[in-house]
Amino acid sequence: MSTDLSTLSLFRATPEQAIETRRRTLNEWGKGLTLEEHLDRDASQEDYDCSRDGRFSSWVLAPREDPQTLEFKCACETFKRTGLVVDPSKSKSAEVVTCYGVASVFTPAANRGKGFARHMMRLLHWVLADESLLPPSEFPTVWGAPPPKVDGTRNGRFSALWSDVGDFYGACGPVHPGEGWVIRGTATTIWDVDTSTVPAEARDWTWLDYAGCSKLWEEDAESMRSDMENSASPGLRFSYLPTHGVASYQPRRLEMYLQRLPTPPQTWGVTSSDHTTYATWAIDPRPPAPRTLVVTRLRANPQRFRELVGKILELARKYDVKRVEMWNLSTELDNIARTLNATTHMREEHLPAFKWYGKEPEVQISWFFNERFCWC
Ligand SMILES: CC(C)(COP(=O)(O)OP(=O)(O)OC[C@H]1O[C@@H](n2cnc3c(N)ncnc32)[C@H](O)[C@@H]1OP(=O)(O)O)[C@@H](O)C(=O)NCCC(=O)NCCS
CATH class of the missing domain: 3.40.630.30 (Gcn5-related N-acetyltransferase (GNAT))
Structure with a gap:
C-alpha cells in the first residue's frame, strides 16, 4: 500500500538518525572502508571548516507523528555556503549571499520507487530557500503543513547538487514538478x-x-x-x-x-x-x-x-x-x-544542477566558476 506523502515531513536529523544515515550508505559511499572507518570519516566531516557553526545538516523524511524514528524513509545532507550574486539590472556590485550545496541523497533499497526521495527533495526547497522568495503561503496544501522551520535556514538564494541519477532532480520542484534543479555545465x-x-x-x-x-x-x-x-x-x-x-x-x-x-x-x-x-x-x-x-x-x-x-x-x-x-x-x-x-x-555523472530561488527563470541565469571546488 502506498504511503500518503502528506503524513511525512522533512526534519533535521537527530544525532542518532545522522549515524543511521551513514550506516545505510556504507556500500554506496564507503567503498574500501570498514563500517567503523566509514562512520569515523563521516563524523569527522562535521569538524571540517565547511561544516562548522551549523553549516552542515543531515535531513530525514519521516512520519510527522514520529519524527525521531530510526525507520525514516530517506535522507540527505546540506552545506550552508557563501556565494556571490550580481544582478546588473540593480547594481554592478556583487552581493554576498547565503546559498546551499546538497549531498548524499539516499533511500534504502527496501524503500525505493515509492516517491520518497522525490518528495524529500521537493520539501528541501522549503527549508533552504529564502522565506521571502518562497513564502509558506505558497506551500502546496496537498502535502500538509510545510516542514518545521529550523534556526539558521530559510535564507538561501540558490542551491545546487551534483546528480548521479540524470535529470531526476529536475522533477523535484518546490510547487510544480518540472521546476526542480536544472543541470548546467557538464x-x-x-x-x-x-x-x-x-x-x-x-x-x-x-x-x-x-x-x-x-x-x-x-x-x-x-x-x-x-x-x-x-x-x-x-x-x-x-x-x-x-x-x-x-x-x-x-x-x-x-x-x-x-x-x-x-x-x-x-x-x-x-x-x-x-x-x-x-x-x-x-x-x-x-x-x-x-x-x-x-x-x-x-x-x-x-x-x-x-x-x-x-x-x-x-x-x-x-x-x-x-x-x-x-x-x-x-x-x-x-x-x-x-x-x-x-x-x-x-560527463554523465556528478551533473551540476542548480535551483534559483528568485522569480527569474534559470535560462536567464549564469553559473560562474562552475568547477569542481563547489561539489559536495
Ligand atoms: C536515487 C534514489 C535516491 C531514488 O530514491 P527513491 O526514493 O527510490 O526515489 P523515488 O521513488 O522518489 O523516485 C524513483 C525514481 O528515481 C529515479 N532513479 C533512481 N535511480 C536512478 C538512476 N540510477 N538513474 C536515473 N534515475 C534514477 C528513477 O526515475 C525512478 O523512477 P522509477 O521509480 O519510475 O524507476 C535511490 O535510488 C538511491 O538512494 N540510490 C543510491 C544512492 C544514489 O545514487 N543517490 C543519488 C546521488 S546523486
Whole structure:
C-alpha cells in the first residue's frame, strides 16, 4: 500500500538518525572502508571548516507523528555556503549571499520507487530557500503543513547538487514538478597522464600545501568577485566561493584513502609567481577507477595555461596519477587543452544542477566558476 506523502515531513536529523544515515550508505559511499572507518570519516566531516557553526545538516523524511524514528524513509545532507550574486539590472556590485550545496541523497533499497526521495527533495526547497522568495503561503496544501522551520535556514538564494541519477532532480520542484534543479555545465576535459607530454618549460611556479591553498582561495574570492562584476555576460550571475573550507572539502574527504598510499601527497595546488595563473586539486586514489587528479579551482592566463598543465602533469607523475580532469574550461582554454593532448566530453555523472530561488527563470541565469571546488 502506498504511503500518503502528506503524513511525512522533512526534519533535521537527530544525532542518532545522522549515524543511521551513514550506516545505510556504507556500500554506496564507503567503498574500501570498514563500517567503523566509514562512520569515523563521516563524523569527522562535521569538524571540517565547511561544516562548522551549523553549516552542515543531515535531513530525514519521516512520519510527522514520529519524527525521531530510526525507520525514516530517506535522507540527505546540506552545506550552508557563501556565494556571490550580481544582478546588473540593480547594481554592478556583487552581493554576498547565503546559498546551499546538497549531498548524499539516499533511500534504502527496501524503500525505493515509492516517491520518497522525490518528495524529500521537493520539501528541501522549503527549508533552504529564502522565506521571502518562497513564502509558506505558497506551500502546496496537498502535502500538509510545510516542514518545521529550523534556526539558521530559510535564507538561501540558490542551491545546487551534483546528480548521479540524470535529470531526476529536475522533477523535484518546490510547487510544480518540472521546476526542480536544472543541470548546467557538464564539460569535462581529460588528460591521460602516461601518453601526455608537455615540455617542462615552466619557471617561477610555487607548489602549495593546505595552508598555501587556503591563502590562495582568499585572494581568489576577490578575483572571482571582480570577474563577475566586470563580466559582459547579460543577466543574473551567481557563484559559490571556495573559502571557508569549501574547496578544501575535496582533498579532506579523500584523506583516509590517501594516507594508505606509500607516499601520501602533500601538495594541493600550484601558482605562478604573479598569481595570475593557478590551480588547486584533489587526488582520488580509489580503485577500480584510474588514480585521478581533479582540478578543483583554476584560473589561467591563456599564455601560461600550457605551463600550468605541464606542472600538473609533473605532479601527477610523481604520485602515479593516471588521469587529470578539469571541469568547464572556457572555450579559449579548452582549445589550448586540445593541442596538449586533452579530450573534452560531456560527463554523465556528478551533473551540476542548480535551483534559483528568485522569480527569474534559470535560462536567464549564469553559473560562474562552475568547477569542481563547489561539489559536495
Ligand atoms: C536515487 C534514489 C535516491 C531514488 O530514491 P527513491 O526514493 O527510490 O526515489 P523515488 O521513488 O522518489 O523516485 C524513483 C525514481 O528515481 C529515479 N532513479 C533512481 N535511480 C536512478 C538512476 N540510477 N538513474 C536515473 N534515475 C534514477 C528513477 O526515475 C525512478 O523512477 P522509477 O521509480 O519510475 O524507476 C535511490 O535510488 C538511491 O538512494 N540510490 C543510491 C544512492 C544514489 O545514487 N543517490 C543519488 C546521488 S546523486
